[in-house]
Amino acid sequence: MLLLQNLTYIHPNKDLLFENINLSISRHHKAALIGNNGSGKSTLLKIIAGLLAPSEGVVKTGSVPYYIPQIFGQFNDLTLAQVLQLEEKLTALQEILGGMVTEENLARLDDDWTIEDRCRDALHFWQLDGFDLSQKMETLSGGQKTKVFLAGIFIHQPDLVLLDEPSNHLDMASRQLLYDFIQSTSATLLVVSHDRKLLNLLDTVFELSKRGIAVYGGNYDFYQEQKRLENQALNEDVRNREKALRKARDLERESAERQQKLDARGRKKQEKAGVPTIMLNTLRNNAEKSTARLKGVHAEKVGSIAQELTELRKELPDVDKMKFGFDPSQLHRGKVLVTADGINFGYDDRQLLWKQNLDFQLTSGERIALKGPNGSGKTTLIRLLLEELKPSIGALNRADTKAVYIDQDYSLIDNRLTVYEQAQRFNESALQEHEVKIRLNRFLFTRDTWDKPCSALSGGEKMRLMLCCLTIGNQAPDLIILDEPTNNLDIQNIEILTHAINDYQGTLVVVSHDQYFLEQVNVGRTIELE
Template identity: 50%
Template sequence: MSIIIRDLSYVHSDKEVLFQHLNLVINPGDKIALTGNNGCGKSTLMRIIAGDLSATTGTVSHPEHLYYVPQHFGQYDDRTIAQALRIDGKLKALHAILNGDVSEKHFTTLNDDWNIEERAQAALSAWGMDGIPLSRLMGGLSGGEKTRIFLAGMELHSPVAILLDEPTNHLDATGRQRLYDFVRRTPAIVLVISHDRTLLNQLPAICELASNGLTFYGGNYDFFKEQKGIQLNALQKQLEEKQKALRLARKTARELAEQKAKQNVRGEKAAIKKGIPRIMMGTMKNRAEVSTNKLKSVHTEKAEKLQ
């Protein structure tokens, strides 16, 4: 199943629009980096996809088996590692059965996952957390340890879709390399927010978030930056051309206004010499002013459009 974002918008409680009219389809097996300026709403969008936050308008559909690694873990401090990994229910059912409680509900909860404890320990060990008790509270762990626990959950659960928000922030070189390898080999959908350029270059597509939409780029991060550079250079040239045209339009408007004013003065002097009645001179003056104002309006409108 794909991740499908339809006409998604998010508005802060103070009515400030963070983003609007987002549309995107992430197909099975796609691996995409989500980029954008700081504060554009990348983490907010990922939380909405994960179901941790509600959008203002629009919808998101995604595979049922989705796994989310957030950027911050403080909300898990009062939970055990087993709870953070969402296997505490299975562990309780397993130990209840082993202790003689053969209630049907325990077998339903365990769902034949008899080696859940061994699999959890193996996954944690693979991420450098060998031997840590599943009953230990998350609150006493470092940021790097919490990150590795959540990343171990990817291998434990084998999800259909994975959302990663700055997953390398607290990882050492060994942990980062393991993550790069995992991202390359997993068949799952992967959506990543990161400032780690090496990680971003593992992904074959980039999606750039802005307030008014998402722009998709085929190619890794280096290719994306190259394309953005080309676009920005083209826009810079257009800007310079418009600025040049604006300066010329303003200069032309000033010169024409000065010429028209001089013509009006000369016309008045000539009319006086010819003895034209004052009432007719007034009519001529009004016409000249109307003509001058029209000319000024035309050039002002042109300058405003260029601006």
């Protein structure tokens, strides 16, 4: 069981991250924790794991949680056994088996005589056969490091497991193992993830935001439907407020015009009646005060409605605001862009990468997934498509096309530039300064971010700036290649990327382990590498 009561966390610099968080997860329950980048999801997991102390509030777990972090660099100097907190127990077992049956060794082993068998079985399940528990973590890939921590669940058999983006570095086969584990385990789970296939395997969604935690009693698809209904109601509220604001402004104008006519008519009557000047001035002052009061009443009402409308608009999702807006006139659907005829590649005359030579065509308007396990040569094939490499055998013919490569680190963004300078670098059509800034605003880069260095941008911000730069370039590229585009993005930014890509009419080649994303961008064909 997990219980959080009135949890608050304030950064050391005194910035409030979240406050009065209340959350309850019953035993054997499986829950997702989602929220935009910066909302505090990873921090909340660390607090539950006991790695951070809350500023206020209470955490009750009932047992020691098992925590799998998102980042592993801090463990590079440790062995697998040290990371899994097994070193003492394994050493004690070996010494006992070697004849050193001491009280200290028996206490360290704690009657766990099957520890070696569980380690072997756990490593085997996660496809880590042949790995030595004494080897350093730095010798492993990102996916292998994740699987070491996942193996620890089988070894320690905890009641409560906390997972922070567990599928980030996993290939398709390893992700399937993770999905199978999540479906079969009886442990209580709290998972931070942007992997929507994984999120659909969980019972409840907790959404963390500045307003606290909202609970949705279903999987991610259920959550999305509820959010759609909420946003529908929100849009209706916005429309009603906009209508009320127009009506209030019309009434304000009509009242002002009517009052002006009444005042003018009254002055003419008073002048005709020969009212003394001093009395006329008094009457005029009274009329002006009455008009000012009336004007103030209407201005207050208009201001109140306008403020309500502003607050409502802040709640609107950002997804639909961002579209590529390309001029697609040069894209001719069905045109052959690339033809590969029996190609293969080998580095430094070593063995060729692929078991079978590759034959394929890419035509304009297609959406293609490039799949294969880690080390299968996906990046090499991308470099061949971009003409950065030439095939060792076979022929690769590419039409005169404009291609854009967007990797998971958004390397087209120059970290030495500011946001505005980066946008200007793509301004080939000589848009005026205010037009460039309008485009930046459309992609959520407001005035206070234009001078921000690109090096300070998050993954989601870099993605949005990259999309914005492509729209400033105006002419649609014939080919966009996306390499693991969702790895560093939260769900909100993945949806922004998905909507923008679906607005693009050219050819798309995607390398991604995120099957849900591939389905959402309407991939129609797969090139498998072995």
